């Protein structure tokens with residue numbers, strides 16, 4: 070993610086669900102391209118840290134929201150790429166991605182003829198309130214994809230495991246960059 074420019078400064082966070090149900094997540098404030106050995110810690114499904122002297126990602130509540138809602142989710146990634154940030158500022162309540170071959174990286178989309186509606190949530194420093202908005206968007210659209218945008222902030226994506234989440238993020242970033250490029254072209 071760092072080599073792609075998706076986690077500038079200390080942006081972004083990364084988590085996995087451990088076999089015993091705990092969540093391993095990046096600690097807050099570290100550069101995600103230079104995560105030290107002790108730069109990852111564990112929290113429970115409600116985001117409570119096991120090591121009370123360490124601070125988990127400020128966005129732990131969003132990762133836990135994913136794991137609580139989707140029992141199959143095993144890894145979640147959050148980045149602040151230019152396409153995710155700019156498109157989320159230009160978009161309405163959702164971004165529709167249609168006609169891309171890479172849509173096949175998302176579940177249940179066997180052909181490029183399908184489409185996904187990516188929710189765009191208003192940003193909020195109150196993570197519990199932001200998660201409530203995310204939950205509302207999931208409830209409103211049962212066909213929601215395993216990802217969403219936060220306006221002016223970035224993207225979240227999840228999958229069964231870390232390679233799957235990275236693959237999905239890469240596909241999504243590619244399509245968001247294409248959307249941005251398309252908006253630059255004269256109509």
Ligand SMILES: CSCCC(=O)C(=O)COP(=O)(O)O
Nearest residue numbers: 079080081082097098126127
């Ligand atoms: C400097 S980025 C602002 C916080 C943020 O949006 C982010 O993704 C990183 O926060 P964390 O607490 O996980 O380091």
Ligand SMILES: [Zn+2]
Nearest residue numbers: 080081147223
């Ligand atoms: Zn962030």
